[in-house]
Amino acid sequence: MRVFPAAPTTGPDPSIYPLTLYFDGACPICSGEMHNLMLRNTAGLLRFVDISEPGFSAFPPGTDMPSLMDLMHGLRADGQLAIGAEAIGLAYRGAQLGWIARIMDLPVLRTVCDRAYPVVARNRYRIPRPIVRMVFETGLRRAAERRAGRAACRDDACEYHPPPASASCAARRHRRRVMNPTSIRSVLVCGASGFVGRRIVRTLREAGLAVTEGNSRTQDFQQDLTPDLWVPRVTGFDAVVNAVGLLRDTPRRQLEPVHHRAPAALFEACARAGVMRVIQISANGVAHSPTRYATTKRAADEVLLRLRAEGRLDGIVLRPSIVYGRGGASAALFMNLARLPVLVLPRAAVQAQVQPVAVPDVAQAVLRLLQDGGPEIVTAVGPRALSLAAFIGELRRQRGQQPARVIPLPDAPSRWSARLGDHVSSQPWSSESLALLEQDNIGDAVAFERVLGRPAVPVERFVEAAWASDL
Template sequence: MSTTSIRSVLVCGASGFVGRRIVRSLREAGLAVTAGDSRTQDFQQDLSPEVWVPRVTGFDAVVNAVGLLRDTPRRQLEPIHHRAPAALFEACARAGVARVIQISANGVTQSPTRYATTKRAADEVLLRLRAEGRVDGIVLRPSIVFGRGGASAALFMNLARLPVLVLPRAAVHAQVQPVAVPDVAQAVLRLLQDGGPELVTAVGPRALSLSAFIGELRRQRGQTTARVIPLPDAPSRWSARLGDYVSSQPWSSESLALLEQDNIGDAAAFAHVLGRPAVPVEQFVEAAWASDL
């Protein structure tokens, strides 16, 4: 790992679920953090490096935590995930920013969804700049991130209240390796301070099925084991398509496609980045949900 003195950090997407925790973690460590909002720094329209150069000049590091699950009438994946971050990363290289961290997602390499392809496109821009020696860029790819304030975490906690779970059949069997949001934020701090490899996968210590994950959340809430009913593929797709029309909730065709593939990684490698083991799923409610009350 390369050591660079990082004191001032611009966090783009600071008002989001992961971004808020990153800002808190960096400030608690004594770093000077400027919280950028993807709505005021318009990721929908600010698509040229020239716009970004004056915004990033003077910062030691930049973290891009801007994310969108799917297209909405007002916000589109291609500019927000790909074109604006690409301009941001090029601006960082021109302005002499020492380190850039891109918050991406695990599984984007294989997934054909628009969410994954647009995230992957931005990742590749930053990795190319790193390979060219123009900026110390690191792509952090978390698995499912759990914590209060996360839309998917809220969905899982709501499902954990139900004595009977009706889940898409493919999602029941796919393996996930959820990670607590405080660990993602801590990883960003460590990578800013110490540097790291070009790609880091943020995962919890244990892989398990989605139904087992929800069952574990039920156990932590003091509830008995739920009955799981696998929903056949066709009704699963229909329900996801209905979700496509309600942009305020996380269930959609995009999220179904993401849940149908395994979302796992090397827990030991992530623990090395953290400097300790990640929070186990058996402690998620206490460490990443109740602790944020």
């Protein structure tokens, strides 16, 4: 159970405030409005109790779970209950939105509110989430702008106020520790139209989570580089997954803003808005690689891990090896190469070790990490390490073809071909790709299996499990 205590105040009616609001955090419209009130709770007159949390049992006198789920309840300071529209009106007054409460108290509107509220409350789960977010977008943005840059942690309790970069609030750490699998219900997936993002969205929805897709039409990682732009977009979500990525610079999109600056702004906004958990899809091998791809990814990873170390959010960096599956540019390249009877590969591809992972396993890992949490860095790898040449040979075998002849390409021609690829941004081969292939891309398969809760798909089943059937 999450309870957000209020600070002692003077001035308002002491028989009413502090007012404790009992709300259904599993309901998008209820959660959105409560986050709006949390952000505006500058006087500390409101307390918030999420009755959907497992283990909740602190029922106010004369109530039970069905009655609390049916209508909003507010417990006044004098022990009296305010129910339905009355509770909402008192909440607005406590959040310095008295003008809304005064409008609601007009004789005609009061009758409408009293009759309409129960109908809306009892049908709240039928309201599409996009409509809910559209309705609350303006209010949440204005509330966030008023509260941006300030922290309010009093008496070891946080009120969902945005903390400064140096804040380390014990209540936030406590809130993260007591989270359980059902705490995460609503998730924003950035990069949802991409290869990995699409699979993540599908897996989360199959698990019953409410997923909002962020893509290039709604989010611009090239331009949206400040936390203030992101706060209203992430407010109200339990978790955020960032699956946005580029292999290299293109005329329209560059690595530095897309990989580093926009994610850094996103992560800071999540910390300010009280998002429980953030997962960053990075890449294995970025820790020591000097490539622009790696350094920009690593910079964003470090921002998220710093926020985690400060106790401001529960951030996890997921670093997959080569991800295989239908829809992936590199997977399509490997499948095309697997058709050739003769393979001319850079010497690095013949020698360096990779540990490919199937895209369903990456998505499943995201689901498990959202539900259960995990270490700050998780390396996503398949069960077996092998050279890239052997990997392509294995794909060829699964296609029912004989082994191909492999001809190692010397280093100089490899670099020349990569430089030619630099000028064709629509395909994955480039100097960045060559540099990444020159280092081993492997990890601890047993540790990743523990995260998955099952064995990862073996490379011997990749075509069946992640390409032909797209499971």
